[in-house]
Amino acid sequence: MGAFKLAPRCPQKVHDIVVDPEPNWSFESLSSELHSLEKKLHDSCSIPVPFTKVQSREFWNRKGVKRSPMAFVMSLSNEETELSESEREEDHDLSMVTAKRFNCDDLYMSDSDSSDYELAFDAQSYLMDEVGLVESALFERSHEHHLQVQEDIRNQLSAIETELMTEQEKSASAFARIEKYREARKELERKLDTHYQRKIAEALDNHLTAIQRDHELKSQIEERRIRSDAAHEEAKRKERAFHEERLRQERARAEAEAKLRFEEAKMAALEAERRAAKEAAEKEATEASKRIAAVASQQEAAKPQLNADSSNMNLQPQGSGSNRTKKSQTTGDVVRAAQTALTLEQGRLLKLKELEEANRTLIMTSNMDFSNHERHISRLIRQIRGIKENVRVKASELVKILKNPSCPQSISVVAFAKKVVSHCESPDNAVFACGHVIVLVASQVPQAMDLLLAEFHRACIYTVPKHIVYSKSAFESKEAYYKDIGHREDGGKLESVKDYLKRLESYMKLYGALVQTEVQGVPNIHGPKEGWAWLARFLNVLPANMYTAVALNAFLQTAGFVLFRKYKSQFTKMLHIILNDFLNALRERGDSELNPIILEIQSYIEDNKFCQEPEGRSLQGQLLSSVMVPESEPSRGHYY
Template identity: 35%
Template sequence: MAFAGLELRYPRALDPRPSWTLGDVLTDALEATRRSAPPTPLKQPPEWASGGNMREKAFVMRVEEEDHSEEEDDTSDEDAGALATTGARFSCNDLESGFEDSGDEINCSSTPYHLMEKRSLEKSILLELELEHHLKIQEEVRSKLSSLEVCHQNEIQRTVSAFARLQKYAESRKEVDRRLDVQFHRKIAEVLDKHLSLVQRDHEQKSQIVERRIRDDAAVEEAKKKDQSMKEEKVNQERTRKEAENSVLHATTVNSIGVKSELPGIKVFADSIALEAESRRRALHDQVPSNIHLSKEYSQYSRQIGKSIGKLTPTTDSVKARASELIKALDGQDCPHLIACRLFADKMISIVKTRNTKDKTFGPLAFACGYVMLLVTNQVPDAMDYLLAEFHKVCMYTVPKHLHALNAQARNSDYYRLIGYQEEDEKSQSTESYLVNVVAYVKLYAAMIQTEIKGMPHPHGLAEGWKWLAMFLNTLPAITATAFALHAFLKMAGFALYKKYGSQFMKILDVISRRFIPALKEQGVKVQAEAISSLQNYLDDKVYLEEPEGRYLAQHLLSQVFIEDDQHRTATSGRAPVSWRE
């Protein structure tokens, strides 16, 4: 038995190449599969299937015909047997020619199929080896494709992770750059702030040097002016002292040009200017009947004003509330303006009758009344004339004025009524009670005069008080009533006058000490010793240097509270307070 050398057919196109791709591998695998030879069958087809013309012998088929008609049923058996033996011949030539003529059919005679063709053992082994080799190649290609796909997926994942790391690194670098930028800007701001601070400090130092030079120059100029003013003041003081001495010599004279006494036998001590002002105010006051509060139409309005004033206490809240109520009551809506002003003045001055004037609390109450009167008259200016007219009516020393009876016949009930005596239990008021009322009215008048609120003008302020004091000393005689009135005025307004006028006020006190008090002492028993001692103690103890009790509350608390309220009312109304007459 001879052995044949076998060699496996291995496609050279599958040799590995250094620059292969996935597409090249797939192409090579498909090409190798297509080139592999088809398997050869082990058995050869029989000889009868390979040659000969199949159309040489015709196919014969016999068919027996059956007659189902009733007539044929009666046919004899012989005829039936003859028909059965007779056959019909069919030829397939036409059919075959039809197949030959058709171009759509495949000619099977060119590739005969042999089912049982015999082959040699070597060919069979070679066929099996080729099949195994083909399957092995397919398996290798399939495994290589899967490994390449896995590598491709891994490469994609590595690329994605690398890109993510790169993006994260870029973000971290951006954050670091941002922090560095913020730190850099902060350093720049700190350096700039230090530079500006140095520039500002240098500027302040230069400004201080310039201001110091200006102050030094101003101090030199001020010293020169002060020396000059001191010299001029000494000359003026000497001149004023001489004028004051000359004016005090005529203190008991009457300057009543064009003024007549209301009753015969009565001498009027007053200044003509003061009498003219009193006459004008009394005429305005008398336009409204004195008994207007008794009418049914205005009695309720009068009680409302009196009730509001009766609630007044020397506290900030009370003063604020009462002033607001009275300003609202005087707006002229519920009552005519003139009648409202008259009722307000009557009720405000009558507080002397309703309160205990001998009590120590009357002083703080008088200051509270002064601030209420200022706040109301600042919004209703016409009310001040009615207040002053009411003051002059109840106390002539608020003018200032004094009526002196020249004889006993003139000292009748009308005279006492004119000077301010009132009836008590259908009897004339006692002198002691009269002096108590005089002191109370003058205190209330002085409290109103000395009241000051920063930023709020006073229609009858300290300037009028200074005039009153000068006219009082120049025209009124030194008697018990005038002594009590002067002491009451100085006790309430002396501190404010001293703060404003200083040395000029001291000259007034000097006139009182050298002229007024000696004139009181010359009258002997006609003047009460208490009147002289009270004035002398006021001067000796320098009471004018001490702030009166109750004034501090109004001065330092109300000045802020009511200025804000007044500004608010002015802002909301859009205009400043004006007179009702306008």
């Protein structure tokens, strides 16, 4: 009889469990091996095994009788043989006998499929007919047992494969989730790293920008400090020069006044002599009349002599009056100004002179030093800019200084007037802003306006308005005439006409800005009404020449807009008079140097520039740069 070798259709090792059934095992060994396999699978698997054996395997015979697993019962079918009744009984008796264990040592099963088993079974069936019924039945049972073992092993292997596939799918799913989470974490970390780098770059850029801005700010502050120091030194130098000039002028004025007082004393002495002579003549006439009544003959002889003496005594007074009349006529020919303007000028200058003399006496008798107040006033005026807040602050600080009880108001007010007028010559002079400051200060200290106008009249006679005509009989030399109209002398040399016209234009621009200034809620003591009066007096009295043309043009440039807005057609009539009379008088002089100023005034009138608000008149709300205030360019005259 041939042998079959049993081999499972699965891998030899799964989860460290070796599948290698041996066909020559006994049934108890096979069962114990299966129990151990089930226990190992149950312990090693994370999920329960597909089935769990709760009891030992049981075998039943063909008649449904339970058999013990310790033995096999063999029987023959009716198809193969028919037994007699006695043989059936014997067979029945044999069935009650315990069968011996079937030995499968020589049985061999291959790995072929069921068809191979059937062929082998057929071959064995054929062979069993040769060996007998007992061996055939035993072989059949052994074959069925082997098939059942193979089926069980196959089912367990299938369960193991299913479990392995499930575990692999779970592992693959877990690995996929882990990979997806890892990619998500990588993306998140990449975004966070990008965001962090961006924040670092922004912070670094902001830091570098702040450093650069701080460096620029420091540089600008340093430049502004250097420029301010230089300007301060220049202003101090100019102030010293101006003070020296003012002292020289005061000395010259004192000498002139002393000379005038001497002349007045001399005239008073002459007048006293004249009165004494007159009284003596009257006395002699009375005595002569008495003698005439006493002696008739003597009266006839003494009467002609008395008349002759009387006429001789009256000759000197008549000549004196003639000289005074001649002098007055000469002065009227030299000075061209309205009488009202001259009266106002003399009143303001007299007030300023009296105040200066009182201040001089006060300074000489006082031990206090008031120069710090003057320097503070000068510094505040130099810092005036065309900004609303700047104007308000500077005006408030100036009012505080003028009302400071530690310094007499007469000294601080005179210093304020002098510093404002001297600031006209500064290239960064903001005339409209300065006009606002003057109006605000004068509204609190009204005395400041008259003193300021007096300083204007001293510095520039065309603010009166007044003009002095050159005459050889009235002036000793041309230099004396230039000094009288306002030319400065530096080192024994008079300034040029060009420099004088430049200063004249600066003074007239500030004066025009002052008369046109309108501050809401604050009255202007010297406002547009005074500007209108100035223009009328100017056109009525002053001649047309280079000096008056420059003064008129500067005044119109700053005050023309407000005068037109206030007086409308009356102001346009004034402009027609200027265009037709004043400019024609300038052209008739035939001086080519007058052409630029003539063209500028003509363009101002014909192009209706008086309808346009002049640049800088409206104060700015705030600085364009909070760090530096650009210096304004100096005005350029057309007469250079």
